Amino acid sequence: MFHDIPIGMLERMHELERRDRADRIDGTPRLDRLRQIPEETGRFLALWAASAPKGAVIEIGTSAGYSTLWLSLACRATARTLTTFEVLPRKVAFARETFSGAGVDDVVKLVEGDFLDYADEFDQVGFCFLDAEKEVYEACYDVVVPCLVPGGILIADNAINHRETLQPMLDAALVDERVDALVVPIGKGELVCRRKT
Ligand SMILES: C[S@@+](CC[C@H](N)C(=O)[O-])C[C@H]1O[C@@H](n2cnc3c(N)ncnc32)[C@H](O)[C@@H]1O
Helix, strand or coil: CCCCCCHHHHHHHHHHHHHHHHHCCCCCCHHHCCCCCCHHHHHHHHHHHHHCCCCEEEEECCCCCHHHHHHHHHHHHCCCCEEEEECCHHHHHHHHHHHHHHCCCCCEEEEECCHHHCHHHCCCEEEEEECCCHHHHHHHHHHHHHHEEEEEEEEECCCCCCHHHHHHHHHHHHCCCCEEEEEECCCCCEEEEEECC
């Protein structure tokens, strides 16, 4: 999976990494910034997604598609597709360019809109990556966890760098008897939840 990343995808990844770094220091307004995961989190997500049980693979919060590219590696390796949701039209346009440039249009379905408006379309989820506005994390968690298949995985970003805002959701997840959960100190902090069988 990591040893044969196509050159077109690697180039896109590097472009997005450069743009994300620049965004953080050049005064780009918050909603225009990519705010993407670091590379190590991408690798972490791809490993988990490739190991997830059968079921839908979804991502909530596409931005320009950097994390999606990492997830697409897992989907390619396991002959699955993924659906990613992005609410901002200009990010959707950016992500479309990313996916066609990286050659992953056959693996990635990009949906423009608020994930919560599509929530009832999923009832068998094998893997979900949650990386949207922090205000919707709790609602997304409440929708996704009941849809996870046994052994299904939900990973939520920003569990450490936005710990204060996310604390109620983190506290609830860590004692939620439907899942085994922990916070992993990688990147911005990942909440990993595995649905019990
Ligand atoms: C932190 S960025 C995602 C970064 C991306 N996962 C990456 O690592 O490359 C969060 C994105 O989620 C989008 N978003 C926020 N709330 C959403 C929702 N309810 N449904 C879909 N997208 C949402 C925002 O517009 C923003 O582009």
